[in-house]
Amino acid sequence: MAEHHHLVHLQAGLFDPSHQFTAPPGITLTQEHYSNTTPDQLHARLRDATILVLCYTRINAEALSEAVSPKLKFIAITAVGTDSVDLETCRRRGIRVSNCPGSNVESVSNHVMALYFAARRNVVRMDRATKDGTWLKVGSMLSNRMADRDGDWCLTCEEEVMGILGYGYVGKRVAKMAQALGMKVLIAGRKGEDSPSTSNDTDIQRIPFDEVLQKSTVLVIAVPRIPETMNMISTAEFAKISHKAVLINVSRGGIVDEVALLQALKYRSIHGAATDVFAIEPASVKTSPLLAEGVEELNLTTSPHVAWCADRTAKNYARMSPENVMNFLLGQGRFPETYPGGT
Template sequence: MGAPPSPTHHNIVMLQTQYFPCPHFDLPPQYTKTEFIYKETPRSELHARIHDATIIVLATTRLDAVALSPEVTPYLKFIAITASGTDCIDLDACKKRGIVVSNSPGVNIEAVSEHAIGLYFAARRKVLQMHNQTRRGAWVHKTTLMFDMLNPDGTAPLTCQEEVAGVIGYGVVGKRIAHLAQSLGMKVLISGRKGAGATALPSALQSEERTPFEEIIRKCTVIFVVVPRNGSTIDLISTPEFKNMSPHAVVVNVARGGIVNEEALVAALKENLIAGAATDVFLQEPASPETSVLLREDAEDLNLTVSPHMAWVAERTQQNLVDVTKKIVEGWVAGQPCNVVI
């Protein structure tokens, strides 16, 4: 790589610059830097590239306990994540070594929230199924595809005015989704924590009223999943939740894979427990029919719309990433850290 760093010289290693333009870092006058810019980083080259780093900038590259050990990254002091999620980093390993981690919350608010609404319409209106059937000539064969638009119980799709939307995860993206849903005419309920029961109601620490998670599952006709993935949110929605949902329910996940159990979701759609679903995320990414039941042949005819973790992509997001990454790296070097996770 380069020469080992000194107290006033930083080696800044950017592992994934294919996602947005590389920022130019202006460090305080007493500091110098060497920048190592990589468009993408295969696992086979990761350890060599980060060995002399004091600062690592990444989006989704996995840094496990081995990568964060003193043997592999002896000089590492700071990690800047160009995303809001931190599940790619072993935070416990960072905490043990005193490595500071900052993330980039809010950079994709507009893009992800708009994508979530788009996925909702795709699922509620069966857009993908109607597209495929029309292209296959089914419209001519059947003379009308109206009946293919109906729910399993024979009812027609709801419009926004009839929807009761549940937002699970009320961070900046969840708030934006709630605002868009309300603007479309939906009644919006904000979910409390799973299992919290009555403690989900307002407290001195939260101004917005919360509806108990279990009530969200029972009452809502569209559920937006926007929570971080951690130990408490894995399989947050699985078989018991699907069995308690309205048959008109549509589930939209723009958070992380694994929060909605993939096998349970496919089973719920096959058994007509819910009306439809859409997801931008998968338990294992990149996803394929070999790694996800959502992409297998027997799921092709289900009312399930998928996109390849691209909800964040927008010109605004890319500029926000440049600005926020520059801010958090320069701020940490100057002794003014921001967006600190640990």
């Protein structure tokens, strides 16, 4: 008899209808496509799945238990990051997992630069002050709100030193964009590593982590969310960062301590920050101090985890996720041991 698989797509509504999944000769494939899946719907939809396709739905140890998903053999994540899935439980059960590495590099890198300019130039606060009549009231004195705590105005690109934490696909692309704008670029070694080595695939010399914190005027975070990176930037790190610096996070929530970041902004120990990600998503005033009352007075720009959004990204997803399913069915492919996650 032909081998049979049942594919369940939990978030088909995010993608173009051309996002098609097929099987090679000798394998039959039935499919269920759901526009979206809520937590209370998840377990029922996992019951008969041998292949699961998702973008961001959290698949924890309970969902991966044999009692809930007894037939599951493969998970195709239509994203770069794999932190939504309990990979350790997958390894114990022998469930293979794939993602779409490099699929959103251009979009996320563009978003990094957009957030950089927003933070450096106080774009959100100046927009608000223009619209609410503050400009009319205070006139040219409004420009003082763009100054740092010493009263110095904005740095220009040629004065910036960009420190990059995480030198993967996005980190490499952002480095090139920053250099094209005239910035000096520093690549950080691993936190706690005193003598970082040259990158394996480039001649870039990594700089000790703390040295990058101290020398950077722009700090870009593009590391995966794994136990080693949780709260990578917290109170102790903010004490080392220049008060002229702006911090940009497009990686994952939880890597920057949100309470510590809020304090750094309030006391102006950094010039500004911009984040596309939150520790709990979707974020709200109840879940994140970065959205609390009064933050509108701070140089803080936020976006709702949309750095990946671009036609180019969607086309990459539509190509790569079906390829990953096909490779699994053929007994081929690269899995999270190679790609631990990321932006």
